[in-house]
Amino acid sequence: ITNKSDESKYVSGTIANADLDxxxxxxxxxxxxxxxxxxxxxxxxxxxxxxxxxxxxxxxxxxxxxxxxxxxxxxxxxxxxxxxxxxxxxxxxxxxxxxxxxxxxxxxxxxxxxxxxxxxxxxxxxxxxxxxxxxxxxxxxxxxxxxxxxxxxxxxxxxxxxxxxxxxxxxxxxxxxxxxxxxxxxxxxxxxxxxxxxxxxxxxxxxxxxxxxxxxxxxxxxxxxPSTESHVALLKTIFDFDAIKALLDRDDFTMVYDSMHGVNGPYSKSIFVDELGQPESVLTNHIPKDDFNGGHADPNLTYAKELVATMGLNAKGDKIDVSGPIPSFGAAADGDGDRNMILGTQFFVTPSDSLAVIVANANCIPFFRNQGGLKAVARSMPTSGAVDRVAKDLNLDFFETPTGWKFFGNLMDSKVIFKGKDYTPFICGEESFGTGSDHVREKDGIWAVLAWLNILAANNSDASKPLVTVEDIVQKHWSKYGRNYYCRWDFEGVDKVKATAMMDKMRADSATNTGRTVGSYTIATADDFKYIDPVDGSVAQKQGIRFLMSDGSRIIFRLSGTAGSGATVRMYIEQYETEKLNLPVAVALEELTEIALGLCDILTFCGTKTPTVIT
Ligand code: G6P
Ligand code: ZN
The missing domain is CATH 3.40.120.10 (Alpha-D-Glucose-1,6-Bisphosphate, subunit A, domain 3)
Known part of the structure; x- marks a missing residue:
């Protein structure tokens, strides 16, 4: 054993087993x-x-x-x-x-x-x-x-x-x-x-x-x-850190970033404390623990309870009374740091809206601006169509892929694989709190947080003007593009055989459901989503049962591919609105939700119609 090293990064020889002769x-x-x-x-x-x-x-x-x-x-x-x-x-x-x-x-x-x-x-x-x-x-x-x-x-x-x-x-x-x-x-x-x-x-x-x-x-x-070295160095080349620092230093701007005792803690510390000079108090739960402190390190309204309460909301995303000031910006990460949740003061940004807003404002971010602007965007099928409208407006290549980050990777690497056609720079996202770009080949939680801060910074370049908030940015977005009301219901721990039978039944009924009228909606198409990869031609079948309504609303069912034990049924509900932009989500989606429960008949198949999680 030698501790000599000609390695450039050599610091010291370190073998714990010192008594080894x-x-x-x-x-x-x-x-x-x-x-x-x-x-x-x-x-x-x-x-x-x-x-x-x-x-x-x-x-x-x-x-x-x-x-x-x-x-x-x-x-x-x-x-x-x-x-x-x-x-x-x-x-x-x-x-x-x-x-x-x-x-x-x-x-x-x-x-x-x-x-x-x-x-x-x-x-x-x-x-x-x-x-x-x-x-x-x-x-x-x-x-x-x-x-x-x-x-x-x-x-x-x-x-x-x-x-x-x-x-x-x-x-x-x-x-x-x-x-x-x-x-x-x-x-x-x-x-x-x-x-x-x-x-x-x-x-x-x-x-x-x-x-x-x-x-x-x-x-x-x-x-x-050092765990953070390569990633932080890369992020510094992507975002305008000076502008973000100026935003964070404003007296009227406060933030909190909850790492939920996952791996994100050291990354958030390196960026917000070491690079951006913020007090450690902007970070919560940033010491990694091997059991995530007994919690469920999943950034959503249900599991990121502490942050959601700090931001003045309950698990449904409704405003609650809070004593004392509420931060301007809140974010959370999951156990391995690839997911993100974005919140404003008493305001939840759905992952689908977050994707659409980041795409619409991508040119605030040097990485995209310096490469001549964003070229292509993609979302997974169950993610709302909010980003579709932005892609159309900005004339971007647009892709709808099955659930799973790997489908984005092919598109990002298309230049190599696809005879010169280059879809980068590229932004993509999923309803499951994943957002990212072609700077890496995984979703990137802290990237999404910095993207939002960079966009906020660009909208707040004049420090003498009142703060433009997260909610202001989203409201402005909705008034330009309309709002895709959206929610996901999860039925966790249901019987796999029964859940599969439920999906099979809907699949078999697709043809008869197409054209049917349900409540005030007409099912324009009922099908099972199939994806042909435009880069390598591979085909992914059975990627989710879809009910596409004639007014653009959608009801989608999938079985989770990541469920721990048993099966998880996911039910996604989406309704597009151009006028009534500020209804409570549950109200906007009330009829569609009832229709969805009827279409799948989950009560008969799985013995419940009460979700375990709503996001
Ligand atoms: C993982 C994948 C994501 C996917 C998510 C949801 O996080 O990396 O790409 O969207 O799982 O999967 P599920 O099948 O449970 O809905
Ligand atoms: Zn993760």
Whole structure:
């Protein structure tokens, strides 16, 4: 073992296992792989965002090892030389994160990886992983991929959820074929490779450690990197930090950013305190905890309770009485920092409206302005059509994709894949509190927050004028484009077989439902959404049952692809209005909601018509 380093980022040699005898280590040959016998474990099929299971299951014998080996085998068979470049490893800090990292390093070495970048304290947000892959290092060290340890917004802890996903060289989640190959490998695995003697890495200290093989024939470099470095550096090139600072420094502007004890804490601190000079009091719940403090780190009106109350709202988004001043701006992030919620003073911005407003104002943001303006936008099918109107008005290429960030990635990389047609710069978003652009290949919570602040700053450049608020900006948007009243009802933990039967029935009835009159609406089209990727021609079927009304209103049903146990039915309701712009959402959507409950007949199929969450 040597702590010598010619590494540019070298700080100090850090091997926690200090009592490891060096002469022994040389003799042991710490880089020598051991082949450990194993056998397939059922149910290791990755979902929308990798493999997510109960933590206990992950901690059971060979569970993590099998999956990691299956990924390595798929990646190597796919043509990646894992001995060139770097493997990034980090996670959202949930329980078992630190242990899993050590296992992945040991298995990585055994599978031929020569260089690792590990987020300090094991932390890397999902967008930061993407930025690290794309931005970090001299060319010869550039990352070939990453393991992200996260179950996103799902609760963490020994009794809760754990997850792992793999991202490839473009910084985005592994494509479907790679995950299918991984799954297939898990069903036939006979052994995994591990360097059991490889020393534990002290992930709490930034620095680089070189470990030599006993005979000196090869070496491995493990570098613990500052978690925020690449991502924050990238964000600084995208936004006008001076303008944002001027806004934040105004006496009449206050903000609060709730990291919900997830991985976003260090990122919010780096940006708002270190870069933008704000007091730490603008941050709440910014110390990561391995169980997210027992909470549900999902930024929506139901789960971001504390922030929602601070902003003067209840879980339905209605105003409540608050003693004392309410901040001008509120935001929250999920466990792995890729989701965002935006709030003004007693005002909730739906993710669909947030996307539309950011697109309409994209030229306030240097990243877009400096590239000659935004070129293309995309939203997932269940996301409201608010952004469609902006795209039309601004003459942007527009795409409607199935739910899942991966569908945006193809479009962003279209120049490479699609013979010169370039859809960047590109903005995309989903109703599920995800927004982002082509600066990375994941959704990016803190990007959305900075986008809003940059837009607010541009609207408040004259400090002597009264503050233009979040609500002012949204109201102005509605009066120009109309308002897409929108809500989503979730029925969590319902029986999967029954929920599937309900979807099948609606699918089968599509033809007879088309043309039918329901209440004051006519169903212009009833179908199941199908997507043909314009870039690679791949087809995604059964992406959601749609009832498209003749006046542009929509009712949509999907089964969640990320549900922990049982099934989650999602019901999306949307009504477009050009005149009555300030009705309570529940009032605006009352009739459509009743119609939706009738169309799906969830009460008969699933025994309930009461949602567990409304967003
Ligand atoms: C993850 C994905 C998103 C997707 C969301 C909702 O967060 O990254 O792209 O929109 O899950 O998925 P679900 O299937 O549960 O509605
Ligand atoms: Zn997430």
């Amino acid at each position: 060096v002469s022994d280590a040389v003799g042991l040959g710490t880089l020598k792989p051991t082949i450990v016998k194993s056998a397939p474990i059922r149910g290791q099929e990755p979902g929308t965002s990798g493999l997510r299971k109960k933590t206990k299951e992950f901690m059971s014998e060979n569970y993590l090892n099998n999956f990691v080996q299956a990924v390595f085998d798929a990646v190597i068979a796919g043509g990646t030389n894992v001995s060139e470049g770097t493997l990034v490893v980090g996670g959202d800090g949930r329980y078992y994160n630190d242990k899993a990292i050590q296992t992945i390093i040991k298995m990585g070495v055994a599978n031929g990886v020569k260089r690792f970048w590990i987020g300090k304290d094991g932390l890397l947000s999902t967008p930061a992983v993407s930025a690290t892959i794309r931005e970090r290092g001299p060319v010869w060290q550039t990352a070939f991929g990453a393991f992200i340890l996260t179950a996103s917004h799902n609760p963490g802890g020994p009794e809760e959820d754990f997850g792992i996903k793999y991202n490839t060289q473009n910084g985005g989640p592994a494509p479907e074929y790679l995950m299918q190959a991984t799954y297939s490998n898990t069903t036939s695995i006979k052994s995994y490779k591990i360097c059991a003697d490889f020393p534990e890495v002290d992930i709490t200290t930034v620095g680089s450690t070189t470990i030599l093989a006993g005979d000196g024939s090869s070496s491995v470099v493990v570098e613990v990197i």
